[in-house]
Amino acid sequence: MPFTLRPAVSAAAVLTIVSLAAGVSPAAAAPAPPSPVAGKPLPATVPAPRATIVASDVVATSSTLDCARVKADPRSFLKAGRTEVACTAPSSAAVAAAAPVSCKDSAPSTFWYSRASLCLAGYNRNLQTVDASGAVTGTATVEIATDMVFQTQRLTWSENWYLTLTAATGRLTTMDLTWTVTCGTNCSTRNTPAGAQTVTVGQTVSGTTTYSVNPLGRGEWKQTYSLTATDPQGDAIPAQTYSGARTFRCDRIIGPSAGCVVPSVVPAFGMSKAASAHPRSTQSFWYLQLYFPDGWGSSTPLHRLMDSTTQQAGYDAICNDGTYVKDGSVYQDTCNIFPFASTYENGHLLGLQASDCVDGVARQSRGTGEWYVDSPAGTVDYSEHCIRSHVEATDYTEFTNRLNTFYRDQRLLDYDAFTVTVVN
Numbered sequence: 410m411p412f413t414l415r416p417a418v419s420a421a422a423v424l425t426i427v428s429l430a431a432g433v434s435p436a437a438a439a440p441a442p443p444s445p446v447a448g449k450p451l452p453a454t455v456p457a458p459r460a461t462i463v464a465s466d467v468v469a470t471s472s473t474l475d476c477a478r479v480k481a482d483p484r485s486f487l488k489a490g491r492t493e494v495a496c497t498a499p500s501s502a503a504v505a506a507a508a509p510v511s512c513k514d515s516a517p518s519t520f521w522y523s524r525a526s527l528c529l530a531g532y533n534r535n536l537q538t539v540d541a542s543g544a545v546t547g548t549a550t551v552e553i554a555t556d557m558v559f560q561t562q563r564l565t566w567s568e569n570w571y572l573t574l575t576a577a578t579g580r581l582t583t584m585d586l587t588w589t590v591t592c593g594t595n596c597s598t599r600n601t602p603a604g605a606q607t608v609t610v611g612q613t614v615s616g617t618t619t620y621s622v623n624p625l626g627r628g629e630w631k632q633t634y635s636l637t638a639t640d641p642q643g644d645a646i647p648a649q650t651y652s653g654a655r656t657f658r659c660d661r662i663i664g665p666s667a668g669c670v671v672p673s674v675v676p677a678f679g680m681s682k683a684a685s686a687h688p689r690s691t692q693s694f695w696y697l698q699l700y701f702p703d704g705w706g707s708s709t710p711l712h713r714l715m716d717s718t719t720q721q722a723g724y725d726a727i728c729n730d731g732t733y734v735k736d737g738s739v740y741q742d743t744c745n746i747f748p749f750a751s752t753y754e755n756g757h758l759l760g761l762q763a764s765d766c767v768d769g770v771a772r773q774s775r776g777t778g779e780w781y782v783d784s785p786a787g788t789v790d791y792s793e794h795c796i797r798s799h800v801e802a803t804d805y806t807e808f809t810n811r812l813n814t815f816y817r818d819q820r821l822l823d824y825d826a827f828t829v830t831v832v833n
Contacts, residue, residue, distance in 0.1 A: 468532055510569070525670055555570045555634070580644065592620065592630045598619065664817070680832070714755070739800065
């Protein structure tokens, strides 16, 4: 929702305070400003951006019968008419996955989550059969791998799964494997194929699980995975069951389409200095993030504010309080505030007034390409928590559109956290 911008009355003289690194197109350049006064020059380049935010969690498996217990007293576990007991042994050292999943080369036996994906590779389950004397009569190692991309604009999606019999001896050299997934109320799954598939040593069987959810506004779920194995002798092999490490969330709140994400993974809003249609906004936010105490969007995450009335009140308190004086060198000077009005960290919600914020204009020298932030002399002591920046109307519009697109694509609901990464 665009903000209502109250026009300011006249231009004011400013003095240069901080020099910003070069890198944004000279298209937004103003006449070369005077030399910096008591400035803090920014680095020539932005530090390398952080890697895509990914969360990792080691798999925790639930199985019903441990081989150590069976071997200690096998007869107590034998069922009537049976000569063997099947059990679960400790997992062997994990290796890179045999299956072609996206996290194949990442640490095995670990869930890898992004905001909109989940991958598990190289997760081994060791099975054994034990006779009445406690001797092992069969062994099998089954590797599990899964790969899934959530649909951020739909309520149905698919997960690929792969089951590989990587090693086996004795009674377990041939097995039938069945894979099932459940996810709870208002979440349904369909496995293809639905039944058992036969494997021998070195063979991989695969399939897909199709998910469909029906959130009432919003809902959160977690998968439960189960591997059922049988051998030709009919040994009762314990099912291998484990849950996803993190919940996924689907909602009908973010328009225009419903969709799903992993809410515990915090997304990053990227701002590029070199390829920006909103250079003054980018430079101003970087200035605030780098030199002021909060580290907004970096050391201190921001949180989305969805209520448009509260957003407007936050914007008006800083930009439309009657003290904003337009800068004549900024075409169609428009006030933009950082932290963003659409966050719970906006100045108004922090209890601040416009006079508590830096009033700044980001400028680029025609001669050197260097960027500066200008503020009235003596008004900045680097303890401030917000900045109101003078930007072109097109800069403001482009910035607002990109931020709203980010909110939509990442399905950020009210008070969801996000970071801001400025790159060259």
